[in-house]
Amino acid sequence: MKVYSNISQLLTLSGAHAKDGRKLVDSDLSLIENASIVVDDELIHWVGKTEDLPEDYKKIPTTNLSGHIVTPEIVDSHTHLVFGGNRSFEYGLRLKGATYEEIATAGGGILHTADKTAHLSEEELFKTACARIERINSYGVGTIEIKSGYGLNFEAEYKISKAINKLKEHFQPRIKIVRTYMAAHAVPKSFLSSQQFIDELVIPLMEKLQSEDLIDIVDIFHEKNYFTDEDTRKLFTKAQGLGLKVKMHADEMNDNNGAAIAAEFSALSADHLLQVSDAGIRALAASPTVATILPGTALFLGKPLAPARNMIDAGVKLAIASDYNPGSCHCDNLILLTSISAKNLGLTPVEIWAGITLNAAHALGLYEQGAIIAGHRPRLSVFKASTHEEIFYSWGRNLSVKI
Numbered sequence: 001m002k003v004y005s006n007i008s009q010l011l012t013l014s015g016a017h018a019k020d021g022r023k024l025v026d027s028d029l030s031l032i033e034n035a036s037i038v039v040d041d042e043l044i045h046w047v048g049k050t051e052d053l054p055e056d057y058k059k060i061p062t063t064n065l066s067g068h069i070v071t072p073e074i075v076d077s078h079t080h081l082v083f084g085g086n087r088s089f090e091y092g093l094r095l096k097g098a099t100y101e102e103i104a105t106a107g108g109g110i111l112h113t114a115d116k117t118a119h120l121s122e123e124e125l126f127k128t129a130c131a132r133i134e135r136i137n138s139y140g141v142g143t144i145e146i147k148s149g150y151g152l153n154f155e156a157e158y159k160i161s162k163a164i165n166k167l168k169e170h171f172q173p174r175i176k177i178v179r180t181y182m183a184a185h186a187v188p189k190s191f192l193s194s195q196q197f198i199d200e201l202v203i204p205l206m207e208k209l210q211s212e213d214l215i216d217i218v219d220i221f222h223e224k225n226y227f228t229d230e231d232t233r234k235l236f237t238k239a240q241g242l243g244l245k246v247k248m249h250a251d252e253m254n255d256n257n258g259a260a261i262a263a264e265f266s267a268l269s270a271d272h273l274l275q276v277s278d279a280g281i282r283a284l285a286a287s288p289t290v291a292t293i294l295p296g297t298a299l300f301l302g303k304p305l306a307p308a309r310n311m312i313d314a315g316v317k318l319a320i321a322s323d324y325n326p327g328s329c330h331c332d333n334l335i336l337l338t339s340i341s342a343k344n345l346g347l348t349p350v351e352i353w354a355g356i357t358l359n360a361a362h363a364l365g366l367y368e369q370g371a372i373i374a375g376h377r378p379r380l381s382v383f384k385a386s387t388h389e390e391i392f393y394s395w396g397r398n399l400s401v402k403i
């Protein structure tokens with residue numbers, strides 16, 4: 001058992017938790033000043049004001065967190081951080097106005113990453129990803145989702161999923177890694193259609209990985225010229241039949257009715273949503289599916305941000321993630337991305353905090369974290385700051401500390 005005492009501001013988010021992360025008001029931060037919490041390795045035992053700490057807990061070793069802010073652990077629920085290569089040349093072309101097709105012709109795009117990833121061994125992928133994970137963790141992010149998807153063939157996708165599993169084992173329990181299988185990222189040229197790719201590679205490999213307990217969630221890039229409604233429904237039906245959770249890249253480049261399909265399957269999340277329709281928003285609001293917005297990708301590509309305010313006002317549960325990847329968002333700092341986009345997204349402080357803690361945890365099916373309440377997992381983030389607003393006010397400054 002440990003006691004953390006004299007915490008300047010403790011954001012418990014118990015109010016947000018009680019409302020399932022929707023339609024939040026300021027008081028749902030459930031902020032306690034001069035707070036204490038009592039934890040062991042597995043559970044939070046007590047939360048309250050330091051002056052109310054029960055007598056029994058006063059003999060336990062105490063860490064004084066005066067001058068610190070404690071929040072539920074920051075969760076980055078959408079990354080593609082296992083990859084080889086570097087696409088900075090492509091960003092230069094993009095800044096000069098090159099189109100997606102011109103970048104592909106110049107040797108950029110996902111096929112470039114797939115080629116560079118193919119040339120790395122499982123061990124090399126593991127080592128490069130370890131360094132990326134440590135950097136992300138240094139910002140205060142303690143739970144990280146990682147997608148496969150730069151393999152595009154059976155052997156390479158299998159290798160990437162094994163590397164992600166090795167990362168999970170290596171970092172637990174300090175950093176929690178959630179393993180997402182996303183072979184359905186793009187259709188390689190060697191397949192005639194997305195349907196053939198789903199039938200002959202994506203589903204058989206998913207079955208193998210599930211039988212070896214190497215994956216938690218299945219994802220798909222549902223988009224025109226990538227994967228269809230039928231591909232998505234077939235993959236999700238198979239995945240759920242195997243007991244796997246599903247989520248999807250939805251309505252990023254076009255309104256493809258993706259949000260509604262995600263809601264139809266009670267997917268954990270629908271991600272991107274730059275082009276989501278009003279009908280899609282209504283479908284999400286009526287479902288348990290989290291809307292995960294990825295403002296870094298829109299900023300990186302010079303596109304308008306997702307309609308976060310409309311979604312929240314409609315009763316959607318909204319999360320924010322980095323989408324850290326080598327092509328469309330080479331930024332791994334979720335707090336920075338949230339800071340620089342929050343005002344334009346129209347987010348209030350409680351919506352920001354729920355978006356990167358409670359709702360982001362729910363986007364990964366982790367319902368025992370994301371709020372600091374007795375009986376939950378003791379997954380916390382700590383910042384040296386005088387107020388919780390200072391963390392988003394100080395753009396690009398890392399205020400996270402380890403305790």
Ligand SMILES: [Zn+2]
Pocket residue numbers: 078080249323
């Ligand atoms: Zn993505």
